[in-house]
Amino acid sequence: MPLTKEELLAIEAKAHEHRRTIIETTLCAGSGHIGGALSMIDVTTLLYSRFMRIDPDNADWEDRDRFILSKGHAGIGFVAILADIGYVDRRDLETFNLTGSNLGIHLDASKVPGVDASTGSLGHGLSIALGTALAAKQLGKEYRTFCLLGDGECQEGSVWEAAMAISHFNPPNLVTLVDRNHAQIDGMTEDVMPLEPFADKWRAFGFHTVTVDGHDFEAMNDAIREALDRKDVPTCIILDTCKGKGIGFCEGNYRWHYGGITQEMGEEAMRDLDAYYERRVAAIEWRGEE
Amino acid sequence: MGISFTSINQTKLSTGEVYCETLCELAEENPRIVALTADLGQSSKIGEFMKKFPDRFYQFGIAEQNMYGVAAGMAKAGLIPFTSSFAIFTSCRALDQVHTDICYQRANVKMISSHAGTSFGQAGTTHHSTEDIAIMRSMANLVVIVPADGMETANVVRAAVEYEGPVYIRINRGFDQLVYKELDYGYEIGKAVQLAEGTDVTIIACGSGVFQAVQASAELDAVGIKARVLNMHTIKPIDKDAILKACRDTRRIITVEDHNVIGGLGGAVAEVLAESGMSCAFRRLGLQDCFSPIGYHEDLMAIHGIDTNGIVKSVHDLLQLDFEDDDDWDDEV
Numbered sequence: 185m186p187l188t189k190e191e192l193l194a195i196e197a198k199a200h201e202h203r204r205t206i207i208e209t210t211l212c213a214g215s216g217h218i219g220g221a222l223s224m225i226d227v228t229t230l231l232y233s234r235f236m237r238i239d240p241d242n243a244d245w246e247d248r249d250r251f252i253l254s255k256g257h258a259g260i261g262f263v264a265i266l267a268d269i270g271y272v273d274r275r276d277l278e279t280f281n282l283t284g285s286n287l288g289i290h291l292d293a294s295k296v297p298g299v300d301a302s303t304g305s306l307g308h309g310l311s312i313a314l315g316t317a318l319a320a321k322q323l324g325k326e327y328r329t330f331c332l333l334g335d336g337e338c339q340e341g342s343v344w345e346a347a348m349a350i351s352h353f354n355p356p357n358l359v360t361l362v363d364r365n366h367a368q369i370d371g372m373t374e375d376v377m378p379l380e381p382f383a384d385k386w387r388a389f390g391f392h393t394v395t396v397d398g399h400d401f402e403a404m405n406d407a408i409r410e411a412l413d414r415k416d417v418p419t420c421i422i423l424d425t426c427k428g429k430g431i432g433f434c435e436g437n438y439r440w441h442y443g444g445i446t447q448e449m450g451e452e453a454m455r456d457l458d459a460y461y462e463r464r465v466a467a468i469e470w471r472g473e474e
Numbered sequence: 475m476g477i478s479f480t481s482i483n484q485t486k487l488s489t490g491e492v493y494c495e496t497l498c499e500l501a502e503e504n505p506r507i508v509a510l511t512a513d514l515g516q517s518s519k520i521g522e523f524m525k526k527f528p529d530r531f532y533q534f535g536i537a538e539q540n541m542y543g544v545a546a547g548m549a550k551a552g553l554i555p556f557t558s559s560f561a562i563f564t565s566c567r568a569l570d571q572v573h574t575d576i577c578y579q580r581a582n583v584k585m586i587s588s589h590a591g592t593s594f595g596q597a598g599t600t601h602h603s604t605e606d607i608a609i610m611r612s613m614a615n616l617v618v619i620v621p622a623d624g625m626e627t628a629n630v631v632r633a634a635v636e637y638e639g640p641v642y643i644r645i646n647r648g649f650d651q652l653v654y655k656e657l658d659y660g661y662e663i664g665k666a667v668q669l670a671e672g673t674d675v676t677i678i679a680c681g682s683g684v685f686q687a688v689q690a691s692a693e694l695d696a697v698g699i700k701a702r703v704l705n706m707h708t709i710k711p712i713d714k715d716a717i718l719k720a721c722r723d724t725r726r727i728i729t730v731e732d733h734n735v736i737g738g739l740g741g742a743v744a745e746v747l748a749e750s751g752m753s754c755a756f757r758r759l760g761l762q763d764c765f766s767p768i769g770y771h772e773d774l775m776a777i778h779g780i781d782t783n784g785i786v787k788s789v790h791d792l793l794q795l796d797f798e799d800d801d802d803w804d805d806e807v
Binding site: 250252293302315322323341342 | 530532534539540545546548549553555570571575578579
């Protein structure tokens with residue numbers, strides 16, 4: 185179903201809450217993968233608001249939908265969602281990265297409820313997702329598997345090994361999403377090791393490939409629904425995003441792949457995020473009055 | 475679970491074929507077992523499984539990294555994946571996936587890794603696997619097993635299904651010489667099997683070294699030297715009690731492995747001895763920190779001194795060492 189205005193506003197509010205949590209957690213941790221967390225938080229918020237069939241009281245429910253965060257360094261974003269569901273105690277976010285904490289940069293599936301795979305070494309998640317999806321078919325289960333990759337990660341050859349195999353096996357209920365934020369640690373992807381023509385690469389590997397604005401909930405909602413319905417070939421949804429979205433000093437700057445922020449910077453980031461959220465809500469309201 | 479092997483089967487079957495037949499028998503009873511390979515289905519002899527269980531057989535092409543990642547995903551969802559590849563590709567090519575996806579996540583994957591050591595001797599160093607024991611035993615959560623022959627491989631495969639967690643099973647290419655005549659000798663993960671009594675020296679071996687050690691012990695017996703033989707099939711967790719008992723009883727230990735002497739069986743035994751505070755005359759036989767030349771497996775074992783002759787010679791060398799002559803040696807342990 186398309187999103188109603190109320191649903192859209194609710195998701196906007198949730199995403200805003202998660203963006204603020206990312207900054208709060210980063211302030212406690214001292215530093216974090218702010219850029220990539222902010223580029224993926226919209227799609228992840230949408231997945232958990234509209235698509236993921238999970239049991240908030242039982243993270244290990246065996247028929248749950250799976251989410252494999254292949255770009256594991258965005259754990260600081262994912263954990264905001266896990267805390268919102270209740271899998272993680274919100275107070276524990278204050279211990280993020282600290283010695284003895286269960287929470288660190290790359291979330292450990294054995295320690296953090298709701299995390300379906302321990303990722304971090306890039307280029308692994310899509311294979312794990314394929315195994316998860318093939319197991320569903322083998323075991324006669326109907327859970328869906330969503331895998332979110334980073335774009336820089338697609339420089340890893342293993343991603344294309346997995347892509348080839350997904351196209352070959354075409355397991356039902358597997359959706360591949362790529363956070364195309366155009367940046368990686370050492371620079372912009374097209375300067376470091378060009379990915380373009382990126383969508384053509386996925387198409388060449390047999391995927392129905394669509395590119396949507398990764399900060400447009402309605403477009404993403406339609407693309408994911410379409411992907412779940414499409415059975416003849418696997419789907420790859422390329423999410424055109426902005427690294428550090430919503431914070432002026434981070435937006436589009438590859439240097440914010442990972443970084444520390446002071447209290448003052450945190451306050452500035454929060455003001456930016458509030459203003460960004462207000463602009464987005466105003467746009468929805470304005471459109472509604474059109 | 476019942477498996478029905480006899481030594482008659484085994485003489486007709488390569489070790490890989492024994493693995494496959496065993497897996498097929500176990501798969502009849504356990505629907506969670508699936509088999510995966512990366513274009514080594516023929517080489518690793520898993521083809522029979524493919525015929526019997528086409529819906530439970532997954533071919534990934536020449537893409538080992540993907541296969542081990544997929545296996546981890548399958549295991550986390552409740553299947554028991556058996557991967558078939560060459561030891562060199564499990565331990566080197568796909569190590570990041572093995573380390574992170576399988577071992578770190580304690581995924582219930584059984585990694586059958588064939589053509590181990592120099593058993594695919596003619597193929598050269600690109601296909602020899604003489605570092606894998608050292609690499610794999612440093613992976614937390616992982617059980618590392620090196621069966622001595624086909625019969626033991628059947629036991630190991632069964633034990634691996636019963637064990638919940640990742641297991642690395644290192645087998646050879648082709649036929650192994652028979653160490654066991656029957657399945658029922660009390661196989662247990664982590665428990666060494668004593669194959670010969672002895673009080674003069676203990677030969678601790680794994681894999682293809684075990685048959686050679688048994689032969690060597692018989693030859694030594696003919697000249698009055700009593701060599702104990704331990705089949706140390708499980709490298710991790712290693713049987714410390716058996717090692718320390720050998721140290722106390724025989725005061726001389728030789729390890730035999732088709733592997734670099736650094737970090738493998740010899741390294742594992744040395745660690746146990748050093749940490750115990752006890753000591754004994756000790757020698758590690760294997761590849762002396764080198765890559766192997768090309769050749770037939772039996773020739774390469776001779777070149778590296780891990781055949782019967784090499785072991786016998788090393789036992790004689792060790793017996794001639796007289797620590798009492800060394801003024802710095804205080805044998806008060």
